[in-house]
Amino acid sequence: MKFLVFVEQRDGKIRKASLEALSLARKLSGGPVAAVLPGKGVTALAKDLARYGAGTVYVADRDELALYSTKGYVGALAAAAEKEKPDAVLLAATAMGKDVAPRFAARRGVSALADVMELRVEAGRLVGSRPVYSGKARAEVDCGDSALQIATTRPNVFPAEAQEGPEPKIETLELGPIQPRAKVLRVETPESRELDVAEADVIVSGGRGIKGPENWPVIRDLQEALGAALGASRAVVDAGWIDHQHQVGQTGKVVSPTLYVACGISGAIQHLAGMGTSKVIVAINKDPDAPIFKVATYGVVGDLFQIVPEFAKAVRAAKAE
Numbered sequence: 001m002k003f004l005v006f007v008e009q010r011d012g013k014i015r016k017a018s019l020e021a022l023s024l025a026r027k028l029s030g031g032p033v034a035a036v037l038p039g040k041g042v043t044a045l046a047k048d049l050a051r052y053g054a055g056t057v058y059v060a061d062r063d064e065l066a067l068y069s070t071k072g073y074v075g076a077l078a079a080a081a082e083k084e085k086p087d088a089v090l091l092a093a094t095a096m097g098k099d100v101a102p103r104f105a106a107r108r109g110v111s112a113l114a115d116v117m118e119l120r121v122e123a124g125r126l127v128g129s130r131p132v133y134s135g136k137a138r139a140e141v142d143c144g145d146s147a148l149q150i151a152t153t154r155p156n157v158f159p160a161e162a163q164e165g166p167e168p169k170i171e172t173l174e175l176g177p178i179q180p181r182a183k184v185l186r187v188e189t190p191e192s193r194e195l196d197v198a199e200a201d202v203i204v205s206g207g208r209g210i211k212g213p214e215n216w217p218v219i220r221d222l223q224e225a226l227g228a229a230l231g232a233s234r235a236v237v238d239a240g241w242i243d244h245q246h247q248v249g250q251t252g253k254v255v256s257p258t259l260y261v262a263c264g265i266s267g268a269i270q271h272l273a274g275m276g277t278s279k280v281i282v283a284i285n286k287d288p289d290a291p292i293f294k295v296a297t298y299g300v301v302g303d304l305f306q307i308v309p310e311f312a313k314a315v316r317a318a319k320a321e
């Protein structure tokens with residue numbers, strides 16, 4: 001099966017989720033695959049994609065692609081697909097991938113598998129499984145007999161595996177005039193460049209159990225000790241205790257870290273929808289009947305104000321050994 005992978009970059013850095021999709025495509029195809037890389041000043045980044053499985057990189061390096069636009073980026077993918085004529089296209093299920101994939105699929109009149117957590121090739125078809133009912137069940141999905149199969153892969157689920165290999169063939173895409181119907185005028189980044197929960201391997205999250213924003217230092221202490229990103233429930237975001245970028249859940253970010261530590265979070269279904277697929281879940285809650293314990297790998301029943309500082313101390317001591 002011939003694969004084309006849509007690769008995303010931000011601020012001149014390839015996103016890990018795209019490297020995961022690329023590695024997966026290499027694994028499924030059993031050899032190098034093609035990638036498409038849109039943006040401005042991105043040609044220099046193309047080389048490194050070879051280590052993750054790209055044999056050919058189609059580069060769309062244009063001023064008009066400096067900021068994301070659906071039409072511009074879908075246009076780049078379509079142009080690469082026109083040249084490569086792939087059987088399958090993979091994208092990471094990031095905010096951008098979730099925007100590009102359905103638009104591209106609609107252009108081609110085919111369906112797309114969204115947010116898969118497993119993917120295999122069976123008789124020339126992509127077959128995947130994806131979470132449904134807010135993560136309570138998995139559905140097995142495929143694209144039928146579609147001539148072009150498309151899937152988005154959930155970040156942090158598939159490994160990004162680097163291997164040494166030859167340099168990729170780099171092809172510059174000739175795109176016509178790019179006139180997006182909706183234009184991103186600017187991107188505002190928060191002043192403190194915090195680790196993004198969507199990309200983090202370890203997340204420490206706080207919920208209403210922390211009682212008030214003045215108590216974030218208790219959670220931050222553990223977060224720093226673990227080198228983690230800071231997550232939050234919607235309740236504390238709605239209360240204005242922390243910015244929405246930290247929110248995990250159905251209306252926040254979907255995460256799948258190796259370790260998720262939930263402090264004072266009840267485990268409402270909408271929160272579980274965002275973190276239920278984390279590999280190891282540690283829950284700290286004073287209510288033994290809190291629903292978070294149903295998904296937790298390790299549950300600690302008790303007061304977070306006593307447990308979290310001890311946890312942070314123990315992590316620091318273990319790291320110092």
Ligand SMILES: Cc1cc2nc3c(=O)[nH]c(=O)nc-3n(C[C@H](O)[C@H](O)[C@H](O)COP(=O)(O)OP(=O)(O)OC[C@H]3O[C@@H](n4cnc5c(N)ncnc54)[C@H](O)[C@@H]3O)c2cc1C
Nearest residue numbers: 207208209233234235249250251252264265266271286304
């Ligand atoms: C359409 C919709 C979308 C939603 N999207 C999201 C979403 O994306 N993300 C999300 O998180 N929620 C979402 N919600 C809200 C969700 O239903 C819950 O209201 C929310 O997750 C609760 O947040 P919480 O666990 O912090 O607060 P609570 O439910 O109030 O839980 C606080 C927990 O802290 C514990 N606690 C209190 N004090 C301590 C202490 N000292 N030590 C230890 N534990 C303590 C309590 O036992 C309790 O379990 C959504 C809701 C709707 C309707």
